[in-house]
Amino acid sequence: MQVIKNKIIIQGPKVHEVGYRIFLLNRALTSGLTGFSAYNHTSPENIQQIEIYIEGETDAIEDFVTGLDVNIPVHAIVDTISIEPYNRRVINIVDYMHLVQVEQLDKGIPAILGIQSSQEKMLEKQDLMLDKQDQMLNNQDQMIEKQEQMIDTQKQTNKEIQTLRYDLKTEMNERFNKIEHELEQVKDALHKHGIMA
Numbered sequence: 036m037q038v039i040k041n042k043i044i045i046q047g048p049k050v051h052e053v054g055y056r057i058f059l060l061n062r063a064l065t066s067g068l069t070g071f072s073a074y075n076h077t078s079p080e081n082i083q084q085i086e087i088y089i090e091g092e093t094d095a096i097e098d099f100v101t102g103l104d105v106n107i108p109v110h111a112i113v114d115t116i117s118i119e120p121y122n123r124r125v126i127n128i129v130d131y132m133h134l135v136q137v138e139q140l141d142k143g144i145p146a147i148l149g150i151q152s153s154q155e156k157m158l159e160k161q162d163l164m165l166d167k168q169d170q171m172l173n174n175q176d177q178m179i180e181k182q183e184q185m186i187d188t189q190k191q192t193n194k195e196i197q198t199l200r201y202d203l204k205t206e207m208n209e210r211f212n213k214i215e216h217e218l219e220q221v222k223d224a225l226h227k228h229g230i231m232a
Contacts, residue, residue, distance in 0.1 A: 036092040042121040043087040047113040050083045051075050058108045059087060063128055066099035070125030090125035133221050140214050158196060165189055
């Protein structure tokens with residue numbers, strides 16, 4: 036079978052931020068392409084575009100291209116699809132999947148950091164609340180028994196919060212270590228394929 040390379044441009048008012056590249060990657064995997072990459076661009080006329088590079092045997096290319104104009108993500112709006120021969124290197128589909136994973140992790144890091152920051156602020160507020168509760172307990176001599184129960188509950192809550200904080204910190208460290216490891220793998224793969232000096 037003959038190996039074919041094509042460049043495809045999908046253009047329309049809504050082809051970005053609708054999951055189109057992941058949609059196309061799944062389609063490429065299902066079709067059996069060996070090479071695939073997809074990048075968001077904006078045309079000189081300010082129209083959204085996805086530039087796709089594919090490589091594979093004739094049957095795989097035909098399977099990928101067939102119905103490309105009707106089988107689109109739910110929220111996408113496509114005006115035109117153009118296909119032309121391509122004679123340059125196409126990234127291996129597995130390497131592209133790694134790049135997408137790194138990109139998704141990179142998008143997730145700010146969200147994770149935001150959650151951690153919010154939790155730290157909540158813990159600070161909780162510490163302030165505990166200080167105020169201690170002051171109230173000193174002023175309420177008639178409710179010593181109930182106050183002691185509250186103190187025990189608060190201590191247990193503090194331990195759970197400290198455990199949660201420790202668990203979150205450990206999980207974050209593991210995630211960041213995993214991200215660093217995956218980034219190293221991607222860099223190695225890029226170096227191996229001559230994409231990155």
